[in-house]
Amino acid sequence: MQTVTITIEIPGDAKVAVQHSSSEEAAVSPAAHYWEHYLSNNGRRVYRAAAEIEMNSGVGYTLEEIAEHMDVPYGSAQSMHRSTGRTAKRWRRDHSTTEPIYLDDTGYEWHEDRGGWRSSYRLPHGVAEQVIAF
Numbered sequence: 001m002q003t004v005t006i007t008i009e010i011p012g013d014a015k016v017a018v019q020h021s022s023s024e025e026a027a028v029s030p031a032a033h034y035w036e037h038y039l040s041n042n043g044r045r046v047y048r049a050a051a052e053i054e055m056n057s058g059v060g061y062t063l064e065e066i067a068e069h070m071d072v073p074y075g076s077a078q079s080m081h082r083s084t085g086r087t088a089k090r091w092r093r094d095h096s097t098t099e100p101i102y103l104d105d106t107g108y109e110w111h112e113d114r115g116g117w118r119s120s121y122r123l124p125h126g127v128a129e130q131v132i133a134f
Helices: 031-036 041-057 061-072 073-093 127-134
Strands: 104-111 115-120
Touching: 031 127, 041 061, 041 127, 061 073, 061 115, 061 127
Parallel strands: none
Antiparallel strands: 104 115
């Protein structure tokens, strides 16, 4: 094994943090790590349903559509999605980055088929394909 020495001169009271990841963890994408080690089963269900809708129908789906796709009441889907917010907070605390899987609000739009205004969502670019592959 090769040894690398790095010297850093630190002015004043600056702090340096060194993080080490196992080679196994480093080889896994952030989305896969989030999926496997952070999300609950219910969180995975929400994001899988969103990914399936997105792959089949495109972006701009509602939480009601996600609930219907999962065959659960709207309130259950809403609760499952709300719990992913706590997961995301933990990820941001642990990694100092935005969580890799989330529902991105694309706007508040009139949905004729729903008879009212609804928030519409999408997954971040490329995430639907990753979620389907998990």
